Amino acid sequence: MLAEADRRWLDDSAELLDSGNALASEVVPRLAGAGLFGLGVPRDLGGQGGDVRDAVEAIATVAGYSLAAAFTFWGQRAFIEYLLQSPNAGLRERWLPGLLNGSQAGATGLSNAMKYLGGIESLQITATPEGEGWRLDGVVPWCTNLRPQGFAAAVAVQRAKGGAPLVAVLTAGQLGVTRSDDLDLIALRGSNTASLHIEGARLEAAEVIHEEANRFLPAIRPDFLGLQCGLSIGLARAALATAAERSGAGRAVLEGPIAAQQERLAATVDALYEGLADRRFRTQPEALFRARLALADIAQGAVQLELQASGGRGYHRDQPLTFARRWREAAFIPIVTPSVVQLQGELAKRAAQQAAAAASAP
Numbered sequence: 001m002l003a004e005a006d007r008r009w010l011d012d013s014a015e016l017l018d019s020g021n022a023l024a025s026e027v028v029p030r031l032a033g034a035g036l037f038g039l040g041v042p043r044d045l046g047g048q049g050g051d052v053r054d055a056v057e058a059i060a061t062v063a064g065y066s067l068a069a070a071f072t073f074w075g076q077r078a079f080i081e082y083l084l085q086s087p088n089a090g091l092r093e094r095w096l097p098g099l100l101n102g103s104q105a106g107a108t109g110l111s112n113a114m115k116y117l118g119g120i121e122s123l124q125i126t127a128t129p130e131g132e133g134w135r136l137d138g139v140v141p142w143c144t145n146l147r148p149q150g151f152a153a154a155v156a157v158q159r160a161k162g163g164a165p166l167v168a169v170l171t172a173g174q175l176g177v178t179r180s181d182d183l184d185l186i187a188l189r190g191s192n193t194a195s196l197h198i199e200g201a202r203l204e205a206a207e208v209i210h211e212e213a214n215r216f217l218p219a220i221r222p223d224f225l226g227l228q229c230g231l232s233i234g235l236a237r238a239a240l241a242t243a244a245e246r247s248g249a250g251r252a253v254l255e256g257p258i259a260a261q262q263e264r265l266a267a268t269v270d271a272l273y274e275g276l277a278d279r280r281f282r283t284q285p286e287a288l289f290r291a292r293l294a295l296a297d298i299a300q301g302a303v304q305l306e307l308q309a310s311g312g313r314g315y316h317r318d319q320p321l322t323f324a325r326r327w328r329e330a331a332f333i334p335i336v337t338p339s340v341v342q343l344q345g346e347l348a349k350r351a352a353q354q355a356a357a358a359a360s361a362p
Helices: 004-019 024-033 052-063 067-084 089-101 111-117 213-246 248-278 285-315 323-332 340-360
Strands: 105-108 125-130 133-143 151-159 166-171 177-179 194-203 208-210
Touching: 004 024, 004 067, 004 323, 024 067, 052 067, 052 213, 052 248, 067 089, 067 105, 067 151, 067 213, 067 323, 089 105, 111 133, 111 151, 111 213, 125 194, 133 151, 151 194, 151 213, 166 194, 166 213, 208 213, 213 248, 213 285, 213 323, 248 285, 285 323, 285 340
Parallel strands: 105 151, 125 151
Antiparallel strands: 125 133, 133 194, 151 166, 166 208, 177 194
8 A cells, every 4th residue: 555665754754743844745745646545536536446445544554654644644535535525526626636646735624513513512614695605704723734835625614694504615825714823732743733714705606515514514424534533543553563562571461452452453443344335324323433432442552552562661762662652642532523522422412312212202
C-alpha cells in the first residue's frame, strides 16, 4: 500500500508532524502521490475502486507511523466521501480531481453537525436567504486539513427562517471566511487544524452538498466514523507491535495481555468492516458506536502495554523510542468528535428510550 520511500518519510517525519507545522504542507501531496486518496473511489471518477474499507485500512497504515498525517488523511478522505454521496454532480466534478491528486485540500467541518445529530448541541452556522442564495454567519471551532495554501471545507448550516438544515462547501479566500492561526494543540500540530470564522459569506446553490442535512448526516455517519476508526486501529497495531518487540525480560508476563489485545483488535476490526460492507450501521448505529468505543479502549491499552514493555527506557528523552509521541497521540483518540463521552451518552440515551418504549408497550 505504501512504497518504502513513503514509509521512510512518514517514519522520519512523525515527530516533526506531531510537534510543529513545518511539514504540514507536505502531507496531502505525499499521500496523494502514494495513491491513497483514490482508495474506495470508483474508477470512473478517477479512483482505484474498492470501497470505504480500503480507505479505512489505508488510514490505519498511515496512523501506524504518524497520527498527525493520518488525521489529515481522514479529513481529506471524509470530504471526498461527502462528494461521492452528494446528489450535486457538478460539485463532485469540480472538486474531486484536485482532491485525488493532492492539489486541493478537503476539510471535514462536520464535527458540530455530528453533535447536532446526537442532540448534543445546535448548529453554529446560520443561513439567511439573500437573493438566489444565502448569507452565512457563524463559526467552525475545530477543523482539520485547512491548508493555508487552499482548502474546501464541508459545513452544516441552519436556515434562519426554518426548514431543513443543509450541508455546504466553504473555501479558502472566500469573502467572509477567515481561517484562524493553527490551534495550539499538545500534539498533531502538523495537521493544519484551525477554526473558521464566517461573517457575511455568500453561499450559492451550486456549493450545496445536500439540501437536507437531517437525511445526509445519518447516511454519511457510518463512513465518517468508520474512516475515523482507522486512527485507533493504526495506533493500536503499532503500539502492540512495539510492545511485542520490546517486552524483553517481561515477555512471560506481557505475552498474554499483548496477544489478548491483538485478538480483540482483530475481532473488532472484522466486525467494523462487516458493518461497513453490508451498510447495517445506517440502521444500527449503536453497533458502530460500540466498535468506535472498543477501538478507542484498545488503543489506550496498547499504548500502556508499549510503556510496560519499554520500561524505564520509554521515559528517557534520549532513547529512540516512539512511546512519548504515541502517548500524546493516544490522548487525542477519546476526544475526537464524536468523543468517547458523547458516544457513551448517546448509547445511554438510546437504551433509556428503548426501555421506556418496552415499558409502555401493551
